Amino acid sequence: MLTKTYGSAVQGVNANTITIEVVVSQGTNFYVVGLADNAIKESQxxxxxxxxxRGYRMPRTKVVVNMAPADIRKEGSAYDLPIALGILHASQQLTTDKLGDYVIMGELALDGELRPIRGVLPIAIQARKEGFKGILLPRANAQEAAIVNNLDVIPVENMQQAIDFFEGRLAIEPLTLDTRTVFQSTVNQYAADFADVQGQENIKRALEIAAAGGHNVIMIGPPGAGKTMLAKRLPSILPPLSIHEALETTKIHSVAGKLGANASLLTTRPFRAPHHTISDVALVGGGGNPQPGEISLAHNGVLFLDELPEFKRTVLEVMRQPLEERRVTISRAKVSIDFPSNFMLIASMNPCPCGYYNHPEKECVCGPGVVQRYLNKVSGPLLDRIDLHVEVTPVTFDQMTATLKAETSENIQRRVEKAREVQAARFEEFPEIHSNAMMPSQMVKELCQIGDAGRALLKTAMERLGLSARAYDRILKVARTIADLGGSETIELEHLAEAIQYRSLDREGWAG
Known part of the structure; x- marks a missing residue:
């Protein structure tokens, strides 16, 4: 007897429906065909x-399981449940005509309990797109699947419940979730707040500009100056996620298995801080069956690279293309997959190996040329993609013990949102551009025009400070953002002057 059940295979951040055909006939042995990996073959x-x-029997005849289409690689143990139900139906131990109405996924424990799987959200989206009535899956994944409307989500805890559901002995109410209500109730809730940071007003200002224009930032300062603490608070002043961004971000984390049990929609911007020993594949993504890396997990959020010069040179260089294109392409012999990677890069570094170059109180013990060699670990092309270079100085005792309450993230966020609204109107005809940082050079010339006095100031700054040519466009983009924050339609001298000071690493002689 031939039976068909339906599962799903995740490729990139999308899913493909898999038809699982089971035939029980005369003969011996258990066969799985259709480009299945070892985890699936071990499902027997x-x-x-x-x-x-559970009181059923495994047929002692020939069992052939075909997973179509055969040119798509199937991986993992999530096909246990549909294969098991297919075997029961093909051997006439399960009587139902509803198997074809549902996408079925779940990993079986030896006692028939169901374990959670990864990639549920793209699977549910694809099931609705292809017109399935619903999806049957482990209860731990039900909240995630319920994000998708107009699809019956049937949560089950074990194989017996699935059998009883299909035979009509157990009525399981589909899990429903009001996505917008869940989103609105938890959006923009962050544990860290800028109100906790005493002093460092110039750094807060720089991060506000970065958030308003989507600019990448590098902070240079001695140990203990507060670089990491400030970086962790950056997501709290970024504009809240839209429902579309939340779904897009959740899909990536679902595919990577980062959501956890009983999770649903991600409603806060991700903050990823990989260790400096990370490999290039772990950062950008890859593997035999390509999985998203840290830059994709930071999509619509922040990627924080602490101690930037300590990262391997190859790891930093692979970020150059994703920073420009806002996506990363992983190519293999038979497949090429795009992962989105629209993130803000915020990096921090010490000014020298000992950490105290230019420190107001402690003396640097690094020898001649050591500081410059240390800074040269970060390549020019990567610095070219970082708009703001910010020097962080230690907080004084008086600042740490001040009773004056610092400004909250909520207040800063309101100003950032207003600036982003101005940019949204400016780039309305360019759907691929969302912020000032994404402007190409030609658009910078059109939208960041400055007067004669501004040109004279910029020329003087570039000559006296020895700023590199790559700093020119970056200064104009940042000045445009500062003007947007100030509600100005034109770039004034004070906007340019403030933007110029954020090019520390481009100055000749900065490191001696």
Missing amino acids: QRIEAALKI
Whole structure:
């Protein structure tokens, strides 16, 4: 007897429906065909144990499981449940005509309990797109799947519940979730707040400009100056996620298995801070079956690289293209997958190996040329993609013990949102551009025009400070953002002057 059940295979951040055909006929052995990996071929042992414990039998005849289309690689143990139900139906131990109405996924334990799987959100989206009535899956994944409306989400805890549901002995109410209500109730809730930071007003100002224009930032300062603390608070002043951004971000984390059990929609901007020992594949993504890396997990959020010069040179260089294109392409012999990677990069570094170059109180003990060699670990092309270079100085005792309450993230965020609204109107005809940082050079010339006095100031700054040519466009973009924050339609001298000071690493002689 031939039986068909339906599962799903995740490729990139999208899913493809898999038809699982099961035939029980005369002969011996258990065969799985259709480009399945070892985890799927090993499912025979899990299925057989689960069936026996639940009082069913594994056919002692020839069982052929075909997973179509055969040119798509199937991986993982999430196909245990649809294969088991297909075997029961093909061997006439399960009587139902509803198997074809649902996408079925779940990993079986030896006692028939169901374990959670990854990639549920793109699977549910694809199931609705292809017109399935619903999706049957482990209860731990139900909240995530329920984000998708107009799809019956049937949560089950074990194989027996799935069998009883299909045979009509158990009525399971589909799990429903008001996505917008869940989103609105938890959006923009961050544990860290700029109100906790005493002093460092110039750094807060720089991060506000970065958030308003989507600019990348590098902070240079001695140990203990507060670089990491400030970076962790950056997401709290970025504009709140839209429902579309939240779904897009959740899909990536679902595919990577980062959501956890009983999770649903991500409503806060991600903040990823990989260790400096990370490999290039872990950063940009990859593997035999390509998985998203840290830059994709930071999509619509912040990627924080602490101690930037300590990262391997190859790791930093692979970020150059994603920073420009806002996506990363992972190519393999048979497949090429795009992962989105529209993130803000914020990096921090010490000014020298000992950490105290230019420190107001402590003396640097690094030898001649050591500071410059240390800074040269960060390549010019990568610095070219970082708009703001900010020097962080230690907080004084008086600032730390001040009783004056610092400005909250909420207040700063309101100013950032107003500036982003101005940019949204400016780039209305350019759907691929969302912020000033994304402007190409030609658009900078059109939208960042300055008067004669501004040109004279910029020329003087570039000559006296020895600023590099790459700093020119960056200064104009940042000045445009500062003007937007100030509600000015034109770039004034004070906007340019403030933007010029954020090019520390481009100055000749900055490191001696």
